[in-house]
Amino acid sequence: MRYMLAVSAVLALFTLIARDGAHAGQTGQAKPMIDIQDAWVRRASAMGNGAVYVTIRNQGSAPDALLSAATDVADRAELHETMGGSGRMMMQPLAKIDVPAGGTLEMKPGGYHIMLLGLTRDLKPGDTVTLTLRFERAGDMRIQATVR
Numbered sequence: 001m002r003y004m005l006a007v008s009a010v011l012a013l014f015t016l017i018a019r020d021g022a023h024a025g026q027t028g029q030a031k032p033m034i035d036i037q038d039a040w041v042r043r044a045s046a047m048g049n050g051a052v053y054v055t056i057r058n059q060g061s062a063p064d065a066l067l068s069a070a071t072d073v074a075d076r077a078e079l080h081e082t083m084g085g086s087g088r089m090m091m092q093p094l095a096k097i098d099v100p101a102g103g104t105l106e107m108k109p110g111g112y113h114i115m116l117l118g119l120t121r122d123l124k125p126g127d128t129v130t131l132t133l134r135f136e137r138a139g140d141m142r143i144q145a146t147v148r
């Protein structure tokens with residue numbers, strides 16, 4: 001039985017290696033209270049890129065940071081910040097986005113977002129997209145975002 005479990009864990013690891021571990025949500029030490037609200041995805045065709053916006057509230061007493069995101073509707077998800085320029089919008093990839101203790105990070109068009117690169121399908125209004133957000137302290141959080 002133990003052997004079976006070990007084998008399936010290894011298989012799961014290989015299957016999920018490109019996607020991140022939805023299985024990796026580890027509990028343990030006191031977790032900061034991360035709360036995700038208002039998750040939505042901009043409509044997009046599979047030919048283009050997608051963008052996800054969430055509001056992250058850190059109700060804990062320790063700072064946390066969003067490290068990465070993953071979803072099965074895109075080959076890659078990157079953390080981005082839009083830099084307002086004079087007429088020209090530039091996007092910059094970020095290694096992480098800090099969410100201070102007691103703070104709120106609101107992603108929105110023209111600011112922070114999660115960029116979806118290499119969409120595997122069209123994102124139509126009303127569709128639901130599942131994402132796994134990886135936090136420095138809180139670990140993996142699975143969320144659902146609605147396409148608008």
Ligand SMILES: [Cu+2]
Pocket residue numbers: 080081091113114115
């Ligand atoms: Cu972007």
